Each structure stands twice: as structure tokens, then as C-alpha cells.
Amino acid sequence: MKIELTKTSQSESVLVAFAVNAKQGKESRLKLTHLELGQRLKSAIEDKELSPQPLETVLFRDIQFDGFRHVLVVGVSEKPQHEHIRQLAASVHGALKSAKTSSALIHFDGLPHSKKDSASFLQALTEGLLLTNYSFDELKTKKKDKDTPKEILVRIQTKTASEATMKRAFHEAHILAESVNFSRRLGDMPGNLMTPTILANTVLAAVKGTGIKATVWDKARIKKEKMGGLLGVSNGSDQEPRFIILEYKGAPASKKPICFVGKGLTFDCGGISIKPSASMEEMKYDMCGGANVLGATLAIAKMKLKVNLICLVPSTENLVSGSATKPGDVHFARNGKSFEVNNTDAEGRLILADALCYASEQKPQIIIDAATLTGAIVVALGNTHTGYFTRDKALKKKVETAADHSGEWVWNMPLTDFHVKDMKGTYADLSNISASKGAGSATAAAFLEQFVEPGIPWAHFDIAGTAWSVGSRLPYCPKKGASGAMVRTFVELAKQF
Numbered sequence: 001m002k003i004e005l006t007k008t009s010q011s012e013s014v015l016v017a018f019a020v021n022a023k024q025g026k027e028s029r030l031k032l033t034h035l036e037l038g039q040r041l042k043s044a045i046e047d048k049e050l051s052p053q054p055l056e057t058v059l060f061r062d063i064q065f066d067g068f069r070h071v072l073v074v075g076v077s078e079k080p081q082h083e084h085i086r087q088l089a090a091s092v093h094g095a096l097k098s099a100k101t102s103s104a105l106i107h108f109d110g111l112p113h114s115k116k117d118s119a120s121f122l123q124a125l126t127e128g129l130l131l132t133n134y135s136f137d138e139l140k141t142k143k144k145d146k147d148t149p150k151e152i153l154v155r156i157q158t159k160t161a162s163e164a165t166m167k168r169a170f171h172e173a174h175i176l177a178e179s180v181n182f183s184r185r186l187g188d189m190p191g192n193l194m195t196p197t198i199l200a201n202t203v204l205a206a207v208k209g210t211g212i213k214a215t216v217w218d219k220a221r222i223k224k225e226k227m228g229g230l231l232g233v234s235n236g237s238d239q240e241p242r243f244i245i246l247e248y249k250g251a252p253a254s255k256k257p258i259c260f261v262g263k264g265l266t267f268d269c270g271g272i273s274i275k276p277s278a279s280m281e282e283m284k285y286d287m288c289g290g291a292n293v294l295g296a297t298l299a300i301a302k303m304k305l306k307v308n309l310i311c312l313v314p315s316t317e318n319l320v321s322g323s324a325t326k327p328g329d330v331h332f333a334r335n336g337k338s339f340e341v342n343n344t345d346a347e348g349r350l351i352l353a354d355a356l357c358y359a360s361e362q363k364p365q366i367i368i369d370a371a372t373l374t375g376a377i378v379v380a381l382g383n384t385h386t387g388y389f390t391r392d393k394a395l396k397k398k399v400e401t402a403a404d405h406s407g408e409w410v411w412n413m414p415l416t417d418f419h420v421k422d423m424k425g426t427y428a429d430l431s432n433i434s435a436s437k438g439a440g441s442a443t444a445a446a447f448l449e450q451f452v453e454p455g456i457p458w459a460h461f462d463i464a465g466t467a468w469s470v471g472s473r474l475p476y477c478p479k480k481g482a483s484g485a486m487v488r489t490f491v492e493l494a495k496q497f
């Protein structure tokens with residue numbers, strides 16, 4: 001899909017126009033926001049032949065209106081928010097695809113909005129179209145249906161197309177959607193084709209021309225750097241682990257960096273504490289935390305945000321073999337703290353421990369981590385909200401603002417000293433599983449907290465419920481595939497530093 005901004009009404013194959021169900025007392029009346037089209041379709045409206053609910057579409061084939069062959073009418077709510085527009089874009093995308101059209105003009109000024117919402121609505125519409133356009137079919141050998149046009153050209157028509165804020169919003173939408181789609185692809189790739197080495201090499205290729213400096217540590221270097229958590233998890237695998245470091249300098253060197261950390265488990269079978277077979281294939285997504293902070297970093301660099309950023313991704317497989325870490329084994333993290341591995345399936349926290357130590361050493365303003373860390377967060381929040389943990393009030397505010405702007409749903413979860421107590425070890429400093437029942441996501445967060453230097457504001461995002469298979473909630477996300485959760489929110493967050 002190619003999207004352009006235009007001021008004039010060029011005739012394309014399809015005109016996309018909007019219909020609002022305006023409330024009048026108890027009754028509601030359909031109104032087309034494109035006035036001339038409203039005149040033309042007057043009888044269809046009066047006969048209730050045309051009455052799409054918000055997000056529904058009606059296609060008028062071969063209607064020949066004002067140079068357009070077809071007209072697509074899309075229902076929109078009376079006072080939409082930008083997230084509604086993102087979802088509406090998914091409806092438009094679906095309808096254009098089914099119509100097998102190759103070009104369309106969207107009557108953007110017909111979306112009900114005030115002047116101050118123009119840029120964010122344009123951004124949401126563009127993002128929604130490009131995010132919906134993502135598909136992961138590179139591993140399929142069968143060629144696509146010949147009748148379906150290869151590419152759809154979509155022109156978004158608005159009188160304000162030449163305003164700087166509109167151009168900027170349009171440009172940022174492209175960068176964001178491309179970055180989210182980059183992260184999604186990393187997640188969707190199966191474990192054999194997205195090993196830690198392949199992940200690192202893919203990142204090295206992706207940063208070219210962005211101004212990002214990328215460094216990749218191999219197993220020998222990881223050992224030398226005393227990353228006992230990452231090494232311990234990788235023990236059972238024939239694939240070498242990697243530690244990926246990205247550095248972006250968008251501000252003077254005197255400005256402290258912000259730090260992103262992401263869990264990069266390219267496959268998690270649970271290790272010796274092996275997972276059940278059912279749905280185990282989904283554990284290729286266990287690197288989505290890493291994939292998504294990488295995507296956010298690319299977006300921040302491409303937008304040239306005035307921030308210094310360090311992005312860290314510890315990456316390994318968690319498998320079974322004669323050399324795999326066994327329940328009861330004790331390892332030492334980079335900061336010298338020891339931990340008993342009482343369940344080898346609680347491995348994400350072990351590799352994040354080393355990365356959080358390294359992040360703390362950089363003396364950053366904040367540390368943000370993302371991880372598909374616990375099944376418990378799926379029980380608590382399902383696939384709608386990403387649960388996040390922080391004890392820092394100012395950072396909590398910033399996270400909420402960022403999520404408001406991105407449209408992604410987050411939910412603040414509790415993290416207390418009780419949870420910390422639950423993670424004490426019997427033979428080592430810490431245990432990787434809780435001594436108490438329940439609150440599995442909070443106790444995991446409490447474990448992570450032991451590796452963040454006190455005083456550095458830190459927030460942990462558990463994306464286990466939102467990293468993939470959210471299509472039932474968000475129409476611009478794939479039904480089953482990776483979603484790219486939190487990429488947009490983390491970019492918004494970076495804008496506040």
C-alpha cells in the first residue's frame with residue numbers, strides 16, 4: 001500500500017466517504033459528511049438502504065460519482081477519538097481489499113473533528129492503514145491471487161495537506177507503522193529462522209543509515225562480562241546467545257540517556273521444567289519484548305528525536321540438553337547477586353537481570369523494560385491491556401500520557417516489598433520463583449527490581465498477553481501474529497525526555 005497526501009479531489013477508482021449516525025432526541029439520523037455525495041445518495045439514506053454503524057462499510061459499486069467509479073461509505077462515531085480512526089482505517093483497508101481496487105481517495109475532511117485533532121487523526125488514519133496492511137507470508141511458496149492488485153494507492157484528501165504539522169504527522173505515522181511492522185516480523189519468524197545470531201544480524205542490517213551505533217556481544221564476551229543469567233539460560237542450547245546494544249545520540253552528550261531493555265528469548269520450551277506441548281509453538285514469540293524495543297529504537301532514530309537512548313536485548317533460546325540448567329542450580333548475575341533456578345521456565349527474569357545491571361551502569365534517566373514474562377499477566381488482564389509495574393510516580397504519569405497519545409492500553413499493577421520478600425532464596429540470595437501463591441507477575445517484577453540500581457526510575461511492561469493474537473480486539477493487528485505492542489507507546493514516552 002502506498003499512501004499520499006493531497007489537497008485536491010483527484011478521481012480514483014474508489015471514493016471513501018464518511019457517514020455519521022447523529023442523535024436527534026430519541027431518533028438518530030444518518031448524515032453523509034460529503035455533502036454532494038449526500039445529495040446523490042439521498043434516497044438510499046431515506047430508504048435506510050445506507051445505514052452503516054460505526055466501523056461498518058457499504059460499497060456502492062459502479063455508481064459513477066464525480067469521476068469515481070465506486071463509492072465506499074464508512075460509518076464513524078459522532079465524536080471519535082484517534083484510536084477509533086485507527087480502527088476505522090482497518091475497516092477501510094478490508095473493504096478496499098475485498099473490492100480488489102488499485103486506487104482510492106479518502107475524504108479526510110469529512111471525518112468529524114476539530115482543528116486541533118487534525119494532525120493526530122491524520123496520523124491515526126495513516127498508521128491504521130499501514131498497520132492493517134502488514135502480513136507475514138514470506139514463508140509461503142504459493143503465489144497470490146492474480147486478480148488482486150499488487151499495491152493499492154491511497155490518497156488522503158484534506159485542505160490542510162500542505163500544513164507543516166500535517167506533513168509531520170503523516171511522516172511520523174509512516175515511521176511508526178514501519179517500525180511496528182519490523183518488530184512484528186521478528187516476532188512472527190519461527191525459532192529456527194530467528195535465532196539469537198539471526199536476530200542480531202537482522203538488527204545490524206536494520207540500523208544502517210539511521211545513525212544508531214550497534215554492538216553485538218557473542219558468548220565469549222557475555223562470559224567475560226559476567227552475565228551469568230544469560231549464560232545459564234543458554235546452557236541447554238546449541239545456538240550461541242547474543243547481547244545486542246544499540247546507542248542513539250539525538251541530544252548533547254551531557255544529557256543522560258534513557259534505557260530500553262527487552263526480553264529476546266527466540267524460543268522458550270521451558271528448559272528442564274519443560275512446558276506442555278499444547279501451544280508450545282507460540283513460544284517463538286518470547287522475543288517480542290526485545291523485538292518491540294528494537295522497533296521503538298529504530299522509530300526514535302528515524303524521527304530524529306532529541307534524546308539519547310540505549311537499547312539492550314539479551315537473546316537466547318531456552319532448551320533442554322545434557323548441559324541445560326537444572327532446577328536447583330545456582331548462577332550469579334552481573335551485579336554479583338546469586339539466584340537459585342527453582343523453575344527453569346522462569347528464565348526471562350534471569351536474562352533481564354544481567355541486562356538491567358548493565359542498564360543501571362549507564363546511569364540513565366530511566367529504565368524501561370518489555371518482556372513476555374508471565375502467564376499470570378494473561379490471567380489478570382487478558383489480551384487487552386499491557387500490565388506495567390513501577391514505583392516511581394513521575395514515571396507512572398509519563399507512561400499514562402504516552403499511552404493516551406499512542407492509543408495503546410496499559411494497566412498499572414502493584415509492586416510491593418511483600419513481593420520482594422517472596423523472592424528470597426534458600427541457598428542463594430534469590431529464588432527465581434515465588435515462595436507464595438499467586439501474584440506471579442508482581443513477584444517476577446520484584447525479582448527484576450533487584451537488578452535495577454536504587455534511585456533510577458524504572459518501569460517493567462509485561463506484554464505476555466498483548467504481544468500476539470490480539471486481532472480479536474484490534475482490527476489493525478493480525479488475528480494470530482505479533483502485534484508490536486508498546487512500540488508506539490515507547491516512542492511517545494521518549495518524546496517526554
Ligand code: BES
Nearest residue numbers: 343345346347348372373374375376464
Ligand atoms: N515466556 C513465558 C511466559 C509466557 C507464558 C508468555 C504464556 C506468554 C504466554 C515465561 O518464560 C514463563 O514460562 N513464565 C512462567 C513463570 C513461572 C514458572 C514462575 C509462567 O508464567 O508460567
Ligand code: ZN
Nearest residue numbers: 268345346347
Ligand atoms: Zn519460560
Ligand code: ZN
Nearest residue numbers: 265268286348
Ligand atoms: Zn519465556
